[in-house]
Amino acid sequence: MNKQIIFNLPVRDLDKSKAFFSALGFSFNPQFSNESSAFMVVVDGSINAMLMTEAFFKSFINKPVVRAKEANEVIICLSCESREEVDSLIAKATAAGARIPHPPEDHGFMYDQGFEDIDGHLWNLVWMAPQA
Structure with a gap:
């Protein structure tokens, strides 16, 4: 089985975050993306991030979202x-x-x-x- 790392990050503005990381050369897989999340490929086939709107991220946890700033x-x-x-x-x-x-x-x-x-x-x- 091919192991992958997929980490989830809450973001305030999904479109702005996608533009930021696209500028760094990261790509996105539309198959696993929607209006609430974007599947970002960091290292092809092994390391990925799921950028999630804060509301969507909150649906997976029962604690407050840390304000990373x-x-x-x-x-x-x-x-x-x-x-x-x-x-x-x-x-x-x-x-x-x-x-x-x-x-x-x-x-x-x-x-x-x-x-x-x-x-x-x-x-x-x-x-x-x-x-x-």
Whole structure:
């Protein structure tokens, strides 16, 4: 069986969130999308996100939805093929409206930087040297 990771994120404006992540190069599968959610392909065939309107997201839980601009529960970390890919995705995220919470960190064997998407969810992009 092919395992996948599918994480669910509440968003305030589904169309704006789709535009933001499209600007980063992520695609959407319309077969699993509707007016309340959009199935976003992060890494083809293995990592996906379901962007859900807050109302739809609330239908799955019995606790308040965390306002990601006020508090965070998770940092989504994606590995990249190179330092250049980290920088390229950060540039695309910034151009699409992301907030950059800290400068890049270069540890020699590892290079990373993060961004906060338009709903406040934290994403970290990391490249690690193959010998690390």
